[in-house]
Amino acid sequence: MGQDLLLEMKGICKSFPGVKALADVDFSVAPGDVHSLIGENGAGKSTLIKVLTGIYPRYTGEIFLDGEYIAPANATESQAEGVSTIYQELNLAPYLSVAENIFIGHEPRRYGMIDWKSVRRKAAEILADMGVDGVNVAKPLGEYSVAIQQMTAIARALSFDARLLVMDEPTSSLSETEVAILFNVIRRVKARGASVIFISHKMDEVFEICDRATILRDGKLVGAYSMSEMTKLKMVSLMIGRDATSVLHNKKTAYVSKDDSQTLLAARGLQRGRKTRQIDIDIASGQVLGVSGLLGSGRTELAKILFGDNVPDAGRIDYDGRQVHIKTPRDAIRLGMGFCSEDRKAEGIFPNMTVMENMTIGVLDDVSRFGVMSAGAQLKIAEKYIEKLKIKVSSPGQKMRELSGGNQQKVLLARWLCKKPVLMILDEPTRGIDLGAKSEIEEIIAELAGSGVAVLMISSELEELVRSCDRIAVLSDGKKVSELSGRGISEERLVDIIAHGADALEGPRDA
Amino acid sequence: MKADATSIKSHAASWIRSQGPLITLVVLLIFAVMRVPGFRSAVNITNIGKQVSMTGVLAIGMAFVILSGGIDLSVGSIAALAALLAARCSGEFFLAPILIPLAAGVTAGAMNGVLITRVKIPPFTATLAMMLGVRGLVFILAGKTAVVSGVSGQWFSKIAWGKWMGVPYAAMIFAGILGVAIVISRYTGFGRSVYAVGGNEEAANMMGLRVTRCKMKVYMISGACAAIGGMMLASRVTSVRPDIAVGWELTAIAAVVISGISLVGGIGKIGHVLYGVLILGVIPNIINRLTERQTTYANHLITGMLLLAVVLIQSRIAKKHNTH
């Protein structure tokens, strides 16, 4: 059966307590194809992948790989079958070296012992083959940027000589250049006759690299289509099950020139280690200041200095017209700042606490008297923001970990909104979030600025920055290389500056 | 030129930061050799060697467990069980006092592993239960009287008391096991997977590593190490009482942590356990030699303070390591 297909999954069903995650889904991939799996968060993409890769061994339905029936029971088995996976959340060992992350579990041996020399050599070869330079494979993976880590994950998958490569949101933390490298790698894999399952929220990428697409919605199959017969609009409509015009053509935030707005925070000569070098930055009330740059350019580091999570080695910060010393996040919060980290899981949510508790954790002093909390006051806040931000929860008492990424992000925003911040720092507020929630979060940001809050927003997505920001600072290698504002903002210019600006500016500055 | 100098300097600095345990040990030793009367004597050094060997072996097993992200509170009880069995079996067939306790230790370790990986009880709770349970078993096996050891098996008592070219066998056993442990952790698939599992268990699973098997092995190794420590103890003492080796788990954990292995899992080097073990062995020795007249309580107090100082200094060093 299915002679021409590399992978055929038939009638896959998978339930979790109370939820039917996949209902009778068929999915097939032809050899040498790059096949996209598309759907909103919660549509069942990740679940389908985890069934295929043996993470969820309990399912109903049949899976054929190259015509042979398989029933993957764990990750090892599926790897042995020739299915390699790169997961959305990087699953690597940060303290081990890059080379080891690529080869752990199947290291080259010599006399039964790991042959470290050839581990390093082969790892370097694979990376070089992919077009990734400047990585010392003997260094711990954790010292490298997320992009390099992503590349390492891909190198690991390649090291298995996989027949089928599964990539779950591989580009969510990559810059444009890096995405280009990744696509080259994918094309090379394809040329070798292997297939790729490519999951992404980014339409442009899907159209650029994929041959076919299978669309899922609410755990059900919508259909499989050839990309040549597909348009963006059609695809989005199929994904969300309604007319897409409203979603895609996100009205650009009405840009009003806010020249009269006051500078709230002025930082001069911020310096910390090698990641932040002599950065000057001004943030004005009622404006959205975007921060752009490649990963590792020092964006997150800048945010963490401003919020007091890290203390700068040198520099001066003026806030509301007077000098301040922000040494801890508490200092920053006292000044009216709020901060949403790019890493929601590690630095944002309290997974086992309720939605309500997650929201009110920062305002406990306001909803309590003599240290005793009022349940009613908390509930009022929770209900208000659940409604206001359209957060999908069964009740304010639902556990945070049960929410999707988009809804978690909204709860985290609500956590700060209920404190009435003067300055919000948002690090990648829409990473890993589906289209619908994304535009809603962009709206929230616009509304915030409209109400006079100063917003500093970091994002890898240029489109998003262009849509939302009044000014955009571009960082490169820990330095601010340019700042665009008003009508000077465009994607083309940003790309240009990120790609060349650093080189262009380096010379004269040092001279 | 300037850049080169600073990079060498920062390299040296980062090396120093990663070598906190070694530096602490060296400082302690220099102080002891120069200021503590009698510390240098061959007898004293041999004594320290013998003393640290027993808990040292336990610490090696514990290091594997902690690197894998777990903890093993049952090692003291397992050591006691092994000591008791060794004493009991010293009259049986040749090697019985080694094989039987070892088998018991590995079995107990395997039970830890099963409780943790199959029954899915957190390591702390599972090994706490085993700590209580095995200790109960030791009491029951011991019956009303203490078990006398070393009488019928002359060769067995050599483990603790024998020497070769001035080096006690106990110290050689410790060094041998440490060497094997270093090789395992560095050059075998299992050894590396311990780090991966400790660093991020979910990731290790998704990378296709056999997490369950790795954890089973880790606890079995710890059980075996505890058993070896227990045997060394049995060969050293004249009689084995059931409350022997109480609190050894804490010594082993302390040695591992002082050697720079993080309780979070995945960070640290097995070889550094040597430093942790020696630091813990040298401190009381120094204090006993310096304060011969004082009561033991005061010695405990000073030991505690000194240990605190060691931990504090290391935390300062590590803090700088992390923030830059």
Added chain:
Amino acid sequence: MPDSDTPAKLLASANMQHATGGMSFVKAHSMPFFFLALIVLNSIFTPSFLSIDTLDNTLRQAFPMMLVALGMTMVISSGGIDISVGAIMAVSAAVTARIFALSVLATTPVSVLLILWMACAICCGLLAAGVCGLLNGMLISKFKIQPIIVTLIVMFVARSVAQMILGELPLSLMGTRFEDLGRLRILGAPIQVLIMIGAVAAMLFIAKKTVFARRVEAIGENRRAARLVGINIFRVTVGVYVLCAVLCAIAGVMEAARGGRVDAGRLGMFIELDAIAAVAIGGTAFSGGRARILGTVFGAVLVQLVTVIVNMNDISYHYSLILKAVVLVTAVWAQKDK
């Protein structure tokens, strides 16, 4: 999965804490079942198990461990552990007893002066414990040393200080008014039971209603996130360890009063094991998170019951260790997330 298209049900469900349904009910209540089973079994097998005397004894004996376990619950909720609890009991009992015995008042009939003196002595004991807790909390949060190591060192230091205060021999309080404190009954109920009820009620209130407990839980759940929402980790951590130490001190002082003597080398020895077991049985996660006070209460009673049963049936003490191990494993297994 979690984000299905179901319309948001915005109204709060009445039961905010347990919003997950049927399975969790059984899990949440497995402890009473256990408890009942043990009681039923024992009323059949153990002679005079259901007498008032037995209850009285069980509760009085359960007292120190219960208090320590309550404190331990909060510590574990913050993601820490405290193995210095037994030593803290010893040091506070030693300080209290030594100071109390200083005065000739110790053996005089009850008077205002005596009560004041006793209160003063107890306060000094509590203070000593507070210092230990402060040390624990400061070292853990300021210097970022692992809790197990910090409290191990404090255990070492505190116990030797207690021994230094009292010297070689146990200090006898026989014939002093302090011994009467241990036998005090109010309206027929032993003072231990009253303190215990008070402590449980207070801790329940703290854990459920106070900002402090919420912050403790937040630190236990996600330390980084707690820092970034502006929680003062230092203050909360110190608070948790001081709270635990004060509970230990009450346990230590009352234990000294009950026994009529203070043996600094033995008082509270290994109590941390029983207390940790009680917390584990009670369902508070060792990785930190929600503090389950009621669970701990059940756990503590359960662990104590094992001891009592073994004593009353004249089974040797050794079996109680094994029985505790079995109870611990079964209880934790029964409640785990499936």
